[in-house]
Amino acid sequence: MSEPTPTAATPTRDTPRPLRAALCIAVLAGAVAVPFYLEGFWLQAGLFAMSAAIGAIGINLLTGATGQLSLGHAFFLAVGAYSYVFLSSDLGLPTPLAAVAAVIVAGMSGGLFSPIAGRLKGAYLGIATLALIFVGQHILFNAEPVTGGFNGRPVPPMELFGFVFADTPELVVLNVPFGSLERLWFLGIALLAGAAVFARGVLRGRPGLAMNTIRDHEIAAGVMGVPVARYRAGVFVLSSMYGGLAGVLVALVFQQVVPDYFGMLLSLDYLAMIVIGGLGSVAGAVVGAAFVSLLPQLLTRYSDALPLVAEPGSGGVSPAETARILYGAAVVAVVLFLPGGLAGLATRLGRVRLKELRWAKSAPAPASRR
Template sequence: MSTIVATLGTDRSRRLRAALTVLLAAALAVGAPFYFAPFQVFQLTMVLLYAVALAGLNLLVGFGGQISLGHGAFFAAGAYTAAVMLDRYDIGHLATLPVAAAGCFLLGLGFGVPALRLRGLYLALVTLAFAVFLPPLLKRLEPVTGGSMGLTVDKLQPPAWSGLAEDQWMYFVVLAVTAVALLLARNLLRSRVGRALLAVRDNESAAEVMGVRLALHKTLAFAWSAMFAGVAGCLYTWVIGFVSPDSFSFVLSITLLAGLVVGGLASLYGPLLGAAFVMYVPSVSQDVSEAAPGVVFGLLIIAVMFVAPTGLAGLPGRVRAAVADRLPRTTAGLDRTPETESAPDTEPESRAASEPSATVTPADPAVVDAEPVGAPPRTEKE
């Protein structure tokens, strides 16, 4: 009974700490745009929308066990969907979000078919090919996409009743969408679909024996991942107000994958940390070396992977384990209770009292030489 009570107390305290952490994070997120400068608010907005894209990639790579180097293509598809609707059809900004999400979901379903036959490096090459040929295709479709010149659209303007600046209003809109997307990803992973994805990632044969439909869940993993990327691309169009094929090269796909790995695969907080890495590290690299920022960026990735092989999300656990290993181990003497230390050690005396006496007395020659009762008479030789 005491064990059950202790377990319930531990769960209650863990939930309380999680709730306090969420409230603190929400307070910091809400107060950030009123404290930072407009450009810094813009950077935080970009971190949030990158987190949405990485959350979808995490579903596919971290929890689904598949690899994709073409996530930037789904990002571009969502961005151009929103841009074309705003530029050609003069539709409201909010109406473009569900259309971009649904369109990229269907695109992910269609692209998930190769995932049924390919895996590993072969699947990575196919997804990379999709990211490579999409920018030239967008340039060819000039009547719709604007070609190499791209499309310029109006940014999302704050309503008069809000009293907020444009960057602050855009930040809060993206923050709300990001919160909904991360909550959806969390609930999806805790559902039957999420458990099936984990089973497929760990062992496909065992998952199939247990009744998991491999083809369905592999395709759905691509579809969900593409949908999140499309939502992030739509937010990108709202924030930037301009799209062009050169903004969505295959380097974007590789950068997103690197950000997810640095942030932490199969972690709910990994996409946020990876998004911050994707946003801020290139700027830091540019400040450190204007001649070769890519070299600094690569060295920083290597350093992070050396310090935290499981990503930044797993770094606190590694630090706690390292500190626990370095602490002096508790000796046996410290584990003894005060009653045990103060009480005299009477065990040898009690043992001696309970066991038969083994004291040896000096031997008497008369007794030793005596014959036992009933023994045969001795002869002269004896």
């Protein structure tokens, strides 16, 4: 009783605090340094990955932590992206306000779905959310005054306290010309960090426990006083707000929103991300998002150097198709051989090494270990 037993659920105790802090600072410093060294292609790919990571964190809260499947995530990205364009271009809202409002609109549209999101569970909800995709596509193509129809609409650049996230006016920092991608890079990092910290707080606190209990045993959760339906609906709203934020960011990077992008395939991508990265954790969402969104870009860029991958339009397996086949296979492989995903693999490796260390220090093995 006197000695607290170390549990696997608290990785903070596994890694020494100063080490973690140093790691965080190193990652942050690396991220800040990137625009000074890498070219536009990598920045754009990185920004897509950041946007995907924000969206994936959202859907991991819903699917990974609460066990509610959603195939409608692309719809909320669309709501976020189009609301931003509509609010800033047509209603003339200042762009930061439009971005915040777009996230809220995405959350509200998630809330409108809550009578269904709160009552259906698991894969059942997954099929119901297919409706969001098909109805959403229908609206995007047909509500032309708002959405611009098939060709979509241009996205006005973000302007924060007089600082414009666009190529003009010109800006040079440390001899590196700062265009829209370089500027957005920092916005992306800030948004992703904020989104990750918030989700981490949710997952580690009481809501996280409640969500996991609902996933593992709905009835037990209800018996212990968790308002199951309200939680399900609430998490759905939260995840759609994350989707909306990802949509705003991706719109800013693309500079044009088109309905085709927000289809079924995008929703499937998001599910692939969280499975590959690891269900139920923020790190898993980020790792998976990086994997799934960078893979096609890398394959496209190096298609001439890779065997079996043909240039787009030449009849062979195109990079985009290769990427889809690869991560479709990755989803299957992860579930078969790597429960916990890539992030789980990392923690497992880390734990093994720590265990070895501990064993080496305290040999002979403590008798309490069964």
